[in-house]
Amino acid sequence: IFTFSVLIDGCCKNKRVAKAHEIYSQMKAMKIQPNLFHVNSLIRAYLEESSFEDGLKVLEEAVDMGIANLFTYNSVLSWLCKNGRVTEALDLWDKMVSRGVAPSVVSYNNLILLYCKDKNMEAAFDTCSDMIRTGLNPSVHTYSVLIDGCFKNGETKLAFDVFNQMKLSGLVPSDVTLNTVINGLCKSGNSMEAKSWLEGPELGLVPVCLTYNSIIDGFVKEGNMDMATATFNEMTKNGVSPN
């Protein structure tokens, strides 16, 4: 069993998914129970190369063997949500729940992301309320996804409401949250305001390449080449290398 585990993991890490699956099948043929850790990594390897169907098959087998856990489901769910496969994602969600696996905050975050991408902010917020009703607290991830969704759907005002609500709830915005806000401002024609966020170190934001990319792109789209170049200079001055 130990030998098999090491082999599967090695194949997955080296992108030899087919080989990994071969070994996995051998184990099954020999009636050796693959362990959860390696089933999970096999599934993720499949999803990485976008063979969702294969990943799902392994998931189903893991369920049959009674070894699928929350992480196994979340891995597949995440892939579906990122790729906007609404029907399949909701399907999987129902299956998971009916099999007695309780969704975690991570599961909910995936669903919320799905709705945001689907331009259905109402459903996204409903899902968030559902989550709170089951006793789970929104995480920094949850808020970041919602904020990003609001901006991408043109709800700038709402994005800030969510942002404020996040701070009220005692959560500290992460650098991803702040970069999300900055990017949202730039995309909605408020690059000047976005840039002013860099000056508030009390926010705790250390601008990175991505931060500058958003702002420079924003200025360029607004036709403000002076500010774009100025921002670029500031970027190099601060020791951030452009990509």
Place this chain on the structure above:
RNA sequence: ACCCAGC
């Protein structure tokens, strides 16, 4: 040990 967000 393995699952979620930003250019």
